[in-house]
Amino acid sequence: MANVEGIPIYREIGSVPAAGMSRDKARVTVVGAGPVGLAMALDLGRRGHPVTVLTRLDFIAHCSKAICFSKRSLDILDRLGVGDRAIAKGVTWNLGKVFWGAGDQPVYQFDMLPVKDQKRPGFVNIQQYYIEEYLLDALLDLPDVQIRWGHQVTAVTPQDGGVQLRVSAADGDYSLTTEWVVACDGARSTVRDCMGLDFEGRVFEDNFLIADIRMTGHDMPPERWFWFDPPFNPGKSALMHRQPDDVWRLDFQLGWDIDRDAATRPEKVEPFVRAMLGEGVEFQREWYSVYTFQCRRMARFVHGRVIFAGDSAHLVSPFGARGCNGGFADIDNLGWKLDLVLRGQADARLIDSYDHEAIVTADENILNSSRSTDFLTPKSTASQALRDAVLQLAQDHAFARPFVNSGRLSTPVSYPDSPLSTPDSDDWDGGVAPGAPVLDAPHDGGWLLDALGQGFVLLTCEWSGAVPDGVQVIAVSGLAADRLGLSSGNAALIRPDHYVAARWRRPGRDAIQSALLRAQGGLHG
Amino acid sequence: MASLNTAPNLSGHDDIYERLIGLHDGLSEGESLQAWSRLVLLLINHIGDRDVIDEAIRLAAPR
The missing domain is CATH 3.50.50.60 (FAD/NAD(P)-binding domain)
Known part of the structure; x- marks a missing residue:
């Protein structure tokens, strides 16, 4: 029990x-x-x-x-x-598609792995x-x-x-x-x-129904599909995700004034599922729930x-x-x-x-999640009109599509003002700046992120020299070096969580030592 | 003759969208319509090209 x-x-x-x-x-x-x-x-x-x-x-x-x-x-x-x-x-999935109304072509789509040749996909x-x-x-x-x-x-x-x-x-x-x-x-x-x-923060006045259902034989690519104002949930939104074991997550916006306890009863949920997937669809309930969010x-x-x-x-x-x-x-x-x-x-x-x-x-x-919510559930007539205008224009005009916001999906966050980072003292054109995470790339028959392990690493490009104790040196070339912006003689100090702590065009032992000390919280400049 | 650019021509879409919603904070519907109108007038004056403005008006009209 x-x-x-x-x-x-x-x-x-x-x-x-x-x-x-x-x-x-x-x-x-x-x-x-x-x-x-x-x-x-x-x-x-x-x-x-x-x-x-x-x-x-x-x-x-x-x-x-x-x-x-x-x-x-x-x-x-x-x-x-x-x-x-x-x-x-x-x-595994990388593509998200956004549909509007009864249209069967997406008004907007996004790729969660825009940079290819990395070990892992955008999402699983x-x-x-x-x-x-x-x-x-x-x-x-x-x-x-x-x-x-x-x-x-x-x-x-x-x-x-x-x-x-x-x-x-x-x-x-x-x-x-x-x-x-x-x-x-x-x-x-x-x-x-x-x-x-x-x-502290905002509480949003809306309810969403999650129906996790099990069904076999449903033909849909492994993608995130999102609908604004679909015929099966007029005036509201819906989301569909595929999970392992023939389980599907269906998510329906319900609105604010609803009976939350009643909303998860099978006789209330199943009409939503049938409207979305067809009257004849066969499925079993995994779990139904209603959520609000903050x-x-x-x-x-x-x-x-x-x-x-x-x-x-x-x-x-x-x-x-x-x-x-x-x-x-x-x-x-x-x-x-x-x-x-x-x-x-x-x-x-x-x-x-x-x-x-x-x-x-x-x-x-x-x-990001507040902004997505404001797009999904407009709080005023003007905000609703703006949202609808974006969706209308997005059908025919590329300029409107980047405004479509059905959720900006999670990507790693950079810390531009981290006290652990040593600011650049050289000129850099691109690459990965201090406070940002290393971009994965093929490396030595495997992947760069796997090679980094869980300690401090100095990634070098055609450089040799003395490094402080406890810092592992890994030489990179090709795509891995290009993505980091490292050319011959350069190096970057990487934290154990794979964020860049410092980088140099011409690294020296003292500079590496003081960047390491700072990245360990010991030096505040 | 210039033509209306309908290719993406901005960055920071979510920031701009938030500012546009924020323009209407606390406004009645009538006040919101006026705010939208003032915004359009400011922007078309900045654009300054009649052909571009006419094309935008044509595309904005309900179909």
Whole structure:
């Protein structure tokens, strides 16, 4: 029996007994075992750290959650060793098409992998519970990572050099003293509530129905299809995505004044499905749900030794797939920083840079998802008229098409003003600037991002010289060097999360050393 | 004679779109129509080419 009722179960695990944990200690405690919490634990565990994961549930949930995983998330999952499983199971796609009214030709389409010759595609669709399962399987290989299923945090008390957590389990309560807490406990974060922290932003007045259905033999390419004002949902929008296992996600805008409880009843949902797919379509219900959404974030993500990541820190509308992908960006940014701090090789200033960079990412995600929402659900007559004018003109005129906004899908965010970046002192024409992520390319019979690993790397082009301890040198040529803008004698210092920290036309040991120190939070210019 | 450019000729579409919606914040429908009208008048004066303006009016008319 699951310990929380009303949530469908993908995999039952069972509660971990609390006996013997009365005055427990941990270096890092991750709260929450969704994809973000599990990926955080896996990142730190693979770097050799003991991690304790606390999760309220004692099972993996089976319901409609994240399905669209971006190229950047796949790159992160690759680094964590589970990318291949996601690709093997998932439905790969790159193209998005937008239809208007009854038209069968798209008024707009976009390619999520405009730069080809990269290892991973623009997106894969895969049910969140598969991703959780892959992360969990990888965690089981790490003896120093403990997952405590059915353990709920009930109090959070910051203290000198750490945090004391009060934890409640089925067979009793206990205290856990930990050096760091990473709160990945979702939109209704208990840790955030326990600390009385703020969560500010816009709440949007609209309801959307998700119908995840199973059907075989439906002929549609693996693409994201979006409709404005289709005949099967007049005046509103709809979205269709293919998932593994012959499962399809259908998403219908419902409007604001509806009976939310009634909206998920089969007799209410099925007419939408039949109107979209045809009266005779045969399908089974996977899960029906209605959601509303908010675009909001905490004012700060780092509160002493408590760090927030994923939905606990920021929420977006789903149009753009920026929720779970935004959470993976957080843990990717935080993992190597916490690693260096735990090893005593960096101090809290490096953690402060997470606050800066993760907030830049969250703000870009919130900005894009708010704008998409404003296009999808215009708030005034003038805004509605503008939206409709764009769609009308987009049919015949190329200039109007880039205005069509059915969701700007998640891509990695750059940090132009990161305190960790060393600003360019040479002239560069293109390439990848400090604060931006390395672009993948074929490299040495494989892929550049795979070669980068999870430490600091100096990418060089026909250069040799001394480098600081702990920096791996990788020589690049051809397309990989071109994409980085590196020509003969140049080099770029790459962070463990594959962002460029600095680059030089004529690198020297001292310059590399001071850029490395700055990228580790030790030098603020 | 210049002709109307209907190829993409801008960057930052989402920024501009947001500014256009923002123009109407707090306006009644009548006030919004006036705001749209002022915007069109400013832009056609800037364009300054009768042929271009006539072509745009023709394309903007309901079909």
